Amino acid sequence: MFIFKDVEQIRQHIHQVKAAGHRVGFVPTMGALHNGHTSLVKASKKHACYTVCSIYINPTQFNNASDLDNYPVSIESDVKMLIEAGCDALFLPTSEQMYGLELKAEQFSYGTITDVFEGAKRPGHFDGVITIVGKLMDMITPDEVFFGQKDLQQCMVIKRLIKTSYPQVKFNMMPTEREKNGLAMSSRNMRLSPAEAEVALSLYLSLKEVETQLNNGLPVVQAVAEATLRHLQHPLLQLEYLSVVAVETMEEAHLLEDNKQYAVIIACWCAQVRLIDNILLTHS
Numbered sequence: 454m455f456i457f458k459d460v461e462q463i464r465q466h467i468h469q470v471k472a473a474g475h476r477v478g479f480v481p482t483m484g485a486l487h488n489g490h491t492s493l494v495k496a497s498k499k500h501a502c503y504t505v506c507s508i509y510i511n512p513t514q515f516n517n518a519s520d521l522d523n524y525p526v527s528i529e530s531d532v533k534m535l536i537e538a539g540c541d542a543l544f545l546p547t548s549e550q551m552y553g554l555e556l557k558a559e560q561f562s563y564g565t566i567t568d569v570f571e572g573a574k575r576p577g578h579f580d581g582v583i584t585i586v587g588k589l590m591d592m593i594t595p596d597e598v599f600f601g602q603k604d605l606q607q608c609m610v611i612k613r614l615i616k617t618s619y620p621q622v623k624f625n626m627m628p629t630e631r632e633k634n635g636l637a638m639s640s641r642n643m644r645l646s647p648a649e650a651e652v653a654l655s656l657y658l659s660l661k662e663v664e665t666q667l668n669n670g671l672p673v674v675q676a677v678a679e680a681t682l683r684h685l686q687h688p689l690l691q692l693e694y695l696s697v698v699a700v701e702t703m704e705e706a707h708l709l710e711d712n713k714q715y716a717v718i719i720a721c722w723c724a725q726v727r728l729i730d731n732i733l734l735t736h737s
């Protein structure tokens with residue numbers, strides 16, 4: 454696996470790769486890699502792409518200074534995992550390379566997609582995400598990109614960015630990788646003690662409970678109330694939202710219409726760590 458820290462060097466490398474007739478697949482990450490990340494690398498390889506992964510902890514997407522300060526870093530094991538997953542090139546830029554001297558995000562509004570849930574709870578978060586992904590897209594010039602459903606709203610935001618600014622690029626949303634018990638893999642899980650990680654499983658259980666109750670015919674409001682009562686009462690948990698949304702717009706849904714894709718989404722603190730998860734609803 455090639456490792457580049459310099460933008461011009463990776464630009465040149467990708468130019469050569471494309472000249473040799475390869476399609477380029479891109480997997481942006483913030484490191485502290487787990488099997489969720491490597492599943493994206495493997496998906497890109499499956500699509501026959503020369504696969505570039507980036508690791509960059511983007512300060513402008515953190516609305517909370519202590520979250521940024523505590524974000525896990527494990528570059529040596531990251532490199533190992535990427536090699537094992539078959540990644541072809543790793544881009545490890547510095548903030549200066551990405552932003553120059555002014556560490557600042559541009560402002561974006563894609564309507565509800567950027568404004569509700571994560572957009573509302575984490576002001577400026579999507580401005581940071583769109584800014585950095587745009588910069589990386591310009592540097593890597595991929596043919597395909599791979600993002601995880603784990604960050605469903607981010608997927609919808611990036612899908613819109615690609616539709617408006619990079620229409621030639623294929624967007625792929627890949628399923629969430631989970632621990633055996635169902636806990637969604639996340640770099641932030643590293644900050645949980647084993648006991649807290651067990652409590653964190655409640656997020657997934659509550660999503661499944663909403664799905665079960667909807668399938669039993671309960672109205673959305675009651676299904677959510679039931680799941681909250683059953684699974685989210687532990688003193689270590691502090692719920693931010695548990696909602697059913699229409700996936701394309703991320704708008705909250707109270708009545709489910711036929712032929713529309715819905716998801717159950719959750720954001721919940723477990724001790725000192727803010728976790729998010731979601732499942733797509735299969736019925737209707």
Ligand code: AMP
Binds near residue numbers: 601629
């Ligand atoms: P991050 O390093 O958290 O910025 O995530 C980088 C990419 O990995 C994003 O597209 C995430 O949605 C994706 N990702 C994170 N966790 C998972 C997971 N458990 N399963 C699949 N993809 C994931």
